[in-house]
Amino acid sequence: MESLAFYILAGIILVSAVLMVTSRNMVHSIVYMVISFIAVGALFFQLQAEFVGAVQILVYAGGIVVLFLFVIMLVNVGEVMQLDYLHTQWLPATLLMLVVVAEVGFLVWGNGGALQASPAEAGAVVRALGGNTETVGMTLYTDYLLPFEIASVLLLVAMVGAIYLAKKEA
């Protein structure tokens, strides 16, 4: 049951990612990107990371996609679609992808199974603390308090920078 869900979600993620990269119409690409992001969020739920899955769907499928749609509306879509796609670099790109996949394959299967692991009893640890979201929140606000604050400053800087970059020149 668990592996069936994984295979279905993995198929959705990979197929929609390929369709996103290859589709000529950018709005179609956005739609495939949303499908891929939601499937990744569902995969996080399947991995018992409920909070991260919810954040993934809220931030990616809700926020970043809308941002991309706005920018596509701002630039001249008709001209953008005329761009030739699948350019000359497809051969080095495919070679690079094969190298990456082969590397992971070697790490997993060629190295005497050094990375082979079975699902640990993470559920018991998390459930003792009262659920995934509560545990993540406790960890985030105690052990990772300083990185959390730095991340909030980063978001502030990004917001100010984006407004400055996108505003009309005076």
Place this chain on the structure above:
Amino acid sequence: MGTLGLEHYLLLSALLFGIGVIGVLVRRNVIMVLMCLELIFNAANINLVAVSRFRPDLAGQIFTIFTITVAAAEAAIGLGLVIALYRHVQTVNVDEIHVLRG
């Protein structure tokens, strides 16, 4: 089907990363390049969450939250740059954007 191991997730993540890299190298449109970068971020997130599941340690999920934060900041800044660039040179084709002093 068999049982699910960590390697299944790592392989899925590697494939997604490769598709993202191909997209970044192949598409000529700045906005599409940024979208494919998001695919690469997602591949990294899958790795982090999967390892956090198979090695009972919440650090992977915490780092995924930080990665999502950085991805959101990157998308905002990148798209702001695209808008400024489009206003300046009237194109989003990366092949035509090759002068530093426009």
